[in-house]
Amino acid sequence: MKILALETSCDETAAAVLDGVRVRSNVVASQIALHRAHGGVVPELAARGHVTAVVPVVETALAEAGLDRGGIDAVAVTEGPGLAGSLLVGVNVAKALAYALDRPLIGVNHLAGHVYANWLGLPGEEPPPVPAFPLVCLLVSGGHTELLLMADHGRYRLLGQTLDDAAGEAFDKGARLLGLGYPGGPAIERAAAAGNPRRFDLPRAWLPGQGAGFDFSFSGLKTALLRLAERYRSPEPPRPRPASPPPGRFAEHRPPAFTPHAPIADLAAAFQEAVVEPLAVKTARAARAHGVRTVLLAGGVAANAALRERLRDEVIDHCGGEVPVRYPPLAYCTDNAAMIAAAAHFASDRGEETGWETDVHPRMPLVADG
Amino acid sequence: MHPNLLGPASPVRPLLAIDSSTEQAGVALFDGARGAELSWPAGRTQTASLLAQVHHLLGLRGLAAGDLGAVAVATGPGAFNGLRVGLAVAKGLVLGLGVPLLGVPTLAAAAAAHADAGRPVLAVVAAGRGRLVWAAYGDGPEGWGPTAAPRNGTVEDLAVHLAAAAGTVVTGELDGTQEATVAAVAGVTLVPRPLRLRRPIAVAALAWDRHLAGEADDAAALAPVYAGREP
Ligand SMILES: [Zn+2]
Numbered sequence: 001m002k003i004l005a006l007e008t009s010c011d012e013t014a015a016a017v018l019d020g021v022r023v024r025s026n027v028v029a030s031q032i033a034l035h036r037a038h039g040g041v042v043p044e045l046a047a048r049g050h051v052t053a054v055v056p057v058v059e060t061a062l063a064e065a066g067l068d069r070g071g072i073d074a075v076a077v078t079e080g081p082g083l084a085g086s087l088l089v090g091v092n093v094a095k096a097l098a099y100a101l102d103r104p105l106i107g108v109n110h111l112a113g114h115v116y117a118n119w120l121g122l123p124g125e126e127p128p129p130v131p132a133f134p135l136v137c138l139l140v141s142g143g144h145t146e147l148l149l150m151a152d153h154g155r156y157r158l159l160g161q162t163l164d165d166a167a168g169e170a171f172d173k174g175a176r177l178l179g180l181g182y183p184g185g186p187a188i189e190r191a192a193a194a195g196n197p198r199r200f201d202l203p204r205a206w207l208p209g210q211g212a213g214f215d216f217s218f219s220g221l222k223t224a225l226l227r228l229a230e231r232y233r234s235p236e237p238p239r240p241r242p243a244s245p246p247p248g249r250f251a252e253h254r255p256p257a258f259t260p261h262a263p264i265a266d267l268a269a270a271f272q273e274a275v276v277e278p279l280a281v282k283t284a285r286a287a288r289a290h291g292v293r294t295v296l297l298a299g300g301v302a303a304n305a306a307l308r309e310r311l312r313d314e315v316i317d318h319c320g321g322e323v324p325v326r327y328p329p330l331a332y333c334t335d336n337a338a339m340i341a342a343a344a345h346f347a348s349d350r351g352e353e354t355g356w357e358t359d360v361h362p363r364m365p366l367v368a369d370g
Numbered sequence: 371m372h373p374n375l376l377g378p379a380s381p382v383r384p385l386l387a388i389d390s391s392t393e394q395a396g397v398a399l400f401d402g403a404r405g406a407e408l409s410w411p412a413g414r415t416q417t418a419s420l421l422a423q424v425h426h427l428l429g430l431r432g433l434a435a436g437d438l439g440a441v442a443v444a445t446g447p448g449a450f451n452g453l454r455v456g457l458a459v460a461k462g463l464v465l466g467l468g469v470p471l472l473g474v475p476t477l478a479a480a481a482a483a484h485a486d487a488g489r490p491v492l493a494v495v496a497a498g499r500g501r502l503v504w505a506a507y508g509d510g511p512e513g514w515g516p517t518a519a520p521r522n523g524t525v526e527d528l529a530v531h532l533a534a535a536a537g538t539v540v541t542g543e544l545d546g547t548q549e550a551t552v553a554a555v556a557g558v559t560l561v562p563r564p565l566r567l568r569r570p571i572a573v574a575a576l577a578w579d580r581h582l583a584g585e586a587d588d589a590a591a592l593a594p595v596y597a598g599r600e601p
Contacts (some may be wrong), residue, residue: 009420021552044450047450047451047454048593048596050454051454051457051458051461051593051594052590052591052593054458054461054463055461055589055590057467059465069465069468085450085451085454088454088455088458089454089458091417091457091458092420092421092454092455092459092462093459093461093462093465093501094457094462095421095462096421096458096459096460096461096462096463096465096466097462097463097465097466098462098466099435099462099464099466100435100436100462100465100466100467101425101426101466102434102435102436140571155407162509212378221548224546267512274484356421356422357418357419357422358417358418359417359418360417360567
């Protein structure tokens with residue numbers, strides 16, 4: 001079965017074609033350059049970008065898959081969670097496309113998509129070994145930090161989640177505080193490579209009393225980094241105050257200025273370790289507690305090499321060498337539509353189909369409460 | 371069924387028009403001779419209701435999506451997310467059907483219903499957060515069309531504008547308070563409330579002539595007119 005999937009939940013306009021779980025094409029139009037000037041995603045700008053990117057992205061995905069539109073068996077789309085104005089572009093295009101082609105529509109939870117990125121190989125390559133259930137998946141991105149237990153396809157249990165910032169958001173904010181640019185994860189990782197993580201002691205929120213101890217928190221860490229970084233800020237020259245506020249439609253982000261010898265690399269390294277350690281340790285603890293057969297990493301932050309390394313070490317420490325730690329190819333860590341098609345493939349196997357009256361679900365949970 | 375009730379069927383495949391510029395949404399079919407339209411207060415549920423109503427309308431005419439020859443969509447101004455729903459449905463349909471896409475300015479569609487008033491027409495559209503966008507339409511050197519660029523402001527700004535434009539016919543969406551403010555301006559004719567609703571068939575009619583002339587817009591680049599408020 002050939003599935004065309006669309007993904008527009010945040011700032012990437014993406015379309016992909018899968019044949020089974022084989023990726024025939026995977027096209028992502030990134031808005032990173034657009035949002036970099038603002039130090040983060042501006043929802044209204046993201047929505048505008050999807051409207052003009054979506055047609056060429058779909059056409060390219062079909063062309064690269066060597067298909068015309070009639071060769072599609074089903075259309076899948078991210079229904080949520082995400083930015084409402086962005087989601088609705090993909091959902092409405094996908095609905096209308098499925099309707100025009102008289103094919104089923106399969107709505108997909110964006111988080112499920114991230115998890116299923118682990119079932120995919122790069123275009124033209126063999127898919128990786130099928131992850132064995134039960135598994136835990138640490139899903140870390142700009143919008144999400146969730147620790148999931150999966151007993152089987154489509155069966156999720158939420159073991160823990162962030163109580164404040166998502167891990168990717170923490171990286172974005174940390175990078176912003178250090179003047180390292182956007183997106184924050186790669187920026188922090190680059191800066192941290194030359195740094196000494198032990199020079200500064202930043203707090204970890206272990207939250208032992210919280211739930212089963214698998215929740216996360218990064219807001220205290222951000223505050224601690226701000227206090228440290230402030231010591232090295234160079235005094236800002238006073239800006240001439242305009243008579244009237246500038247006609248700024250979408251405010252430009254002004255990075256902070258630091259003194260010449262500010263230890264930015266050490267600060268970045270300490271910050272990265274303080275984000276990574278609780279993520280890796282709690283995931284490994286959950287893997288041991290639930291006797292899983294696989295540990296998966298998913299989401300944009302799964303691209304972080306320090307997290308991958310630390311998680312592998314912690315899983316060996318907690319579970320021995322028998323439990324593999326897996327993460328998707330880099331291209332499937334950040335938002336993409338191939339992962340949405342993969343989740344749709346298994347949802348379709350279970351007979352799931354979405355009606356024309358479906359709406360966007362900006363706060364869609366992956367796991368029903370209870 | 372009385373297939374000949376409204377004249378002979380057009381040899382040209384019908385055009386579907388979509389207008390979700392504001393909370394009053396509409397869809398219409400037009401084939402040069404026969405029209406069909408639905409208009410409903412969609413609120414913010416355009417994503418949930420629009421395609422279902424397209425399906426309903428096609429069903430009323432005994433048609434399927436594959437029978438469509440073109441898709442037209444109101445491009446605004448209006449509510450940003452509402453406009454994007456319409457654009458996205460229209461783009462999805464033309465992607466799936468391989469038919470032309472035509473954008474129609476929302477204010478032109480609103481004004482078109484009163485083109486025979488014999489007086490200047492001022493079309494108004496709600497742009498969210500109490501803001502209005504308006505433009506004057508009338509006979510110009512190139513026939514009926516806008517006589518000034520669209521402006522946006524509060525209803526008080528609109529009243530000031532109208533005070534200097536005696537004899538104008540005002541149409542489009544106004545809430546109760548806005549309606550009272552406009553009605554109080556001397557020399558202004560306010561179209562009765564139900565007839566001020568935009569009609570999706572007007573979107574279809576404006577697109578139809580362009581479609582017959584072989585014109586189409588770029589399905590990739592067509593985007594809403596983002597006027598009315600600063601995000
Ligand atoms: Zn994501």
